[in-house]
Each structure stands twice: as C-alpha cells, then as structure tokens.
Amino acid sequence: MNLGNVIKSIRKQKGQTQTEFATLCGITQTYLSQIESNSKDPNLSTLKTISNNLGTPLPILFFLSLTQEDIDPRKREAFEIISPSVKSLVNEFFAV
Template sequence: MDIGTKIRTLRKSMDMSVRQLSEVTDCTPSFISQIERNLANPSINTLKKIATTLDVPLIYFFEESIEETPEEEYIVRREKRKKLNSPGEKAEVFLLTPSHNIKNIEMHMIVIEPGGKSDRLYVNNAEEVGYILQGTLVLFLGDEEFEVNQGDSIYFPGNIPHGWENRTDKEVVTIWAATPPILKV
C-alpha cells in the first residue's frame, strides 16, 4: 500500500474530511488530495503533522505489510532498516529499533552530508541522547551553539528548540535515542 492510500484510509476511518485534515496540518485541501492520490510527495515535516493528526507513528507510512518472524520482533538487520530521506536537510535517517515494536524508546542513525542542516529548530516532548560516530557537527540548543566531535555524546530535553548543521566537507554520522519516540510526533 502506498503513502497516499494509507493517509486516505486512516483519514476516512476517523471520519475526517480532506478540509479538516488540511486545517490541522497547515496544508491546502488541494495538496492533501494530491498526496492521497500520489500526485504530490509531502515533506517529512508535513508527513509528521499528518501522522500526529492521524495518531500513527511516522514510520507507519513507510512500512510494508509483511509477516514478521520472531527475530524481526527484536532485531533490525542492516539491510532491513527503515530509511527516511530528508533531501532538503541533506540527511538520511535510519530507524534502528523495530518500527512495529516502538514503545518507550527509539533509536535512529542520521547520516548528514557536507553542508547538511536541519530545516528548522525542533521541539518535542522527548529526552534525547546522541553520539557522534564520525565527523564534527554543530548542535543548536536554544540560543546556544556547540561543536561536537567524533566520540562526543549529547543529552538534552526535547522541549529546548534544537537542530544541527554539518559545516565540514565530510559526512557526519550520529546515533540518537529518544524517549518517548519522536518519529511519531
């Protein structure tokens, strides 16, 4: 099932009109209709708003309906990681926890290209911990700016506006844990 069909199915199951969904997500009804018919692709931020409104985790839209094995309940193999592209931010987000089994914590890896930058400062209700596996990253926390390097770890409450930027000419790789999960906000 494709993203547009999943959105339309969920919206209708909640007895919500296209107009109601558009008002809550700050999109036009025409754009929501185009998304549902797979004529337009929403940004990750728009998809997050839709997921929150429809009360599903963001990753729901990227999952395929498959029979899972007992192993898949607990282990995410490298080749089966869920991946979210964020072209505007020049980053790829890989979910490291089984997406169907997210309860109280999630882990994800972000690979940031040179010049990559979060498209805004994020705010959520989670506690976040990060670790820099490779490279140097500039972290924005409120009005502060910190340079964090390979081997450094980070902790902050998600209610502090936060973002990041790769000001180097090398790829940056980070690992993050968040509780409660943030990909469904």
C-alpha cells in the same frame, strides 16, 4: 510505496473530510488530495504533521504503505507471509 492511500484510509477511518484534516495539518485541501492520490510527495515536516494528526507514528505509516515492489525480491516471500498479520496487528493497535 502507497503512502497516499494509507493516509487517506486512516483519515477516513477517523471520520475526517479532506478539508477538515488539511486545515488541522496546516495545508490546503488540494495539496492533501495530491498527497492522497500519490501525485505529490510531501516533505518530511509535512509527513510528521500528518502522522501526528492521524495518531499514527510515521514509521507505521511507512510500513503500512509498503508494496511488494518495495521489497528486495529475495525477501518478498517472507514479506508476503508476515505482512498481513503485522498489518492487521498494527491496524488494531492504532485503530480509531
């Protein structure tokens, strides 16, 4: 799961700096940086705040952050087939 990179990508698409977004979320820029680099796992409350401020539902953030390793090996082929289309659709729907 690559949640930090997804958060960072969406934040940047919205044109917000780490400092601006961290302030909006009520966390420090350092903590946001650690979340975005996947070195810290935020609690659910913080994730909900981040999700709300990104304008992207939390389940969508989780889906976008899935990697092949997160998927049952028996289902990876199907994931590889549908993932690009679903991610593209989700990105269009929640685009800035």
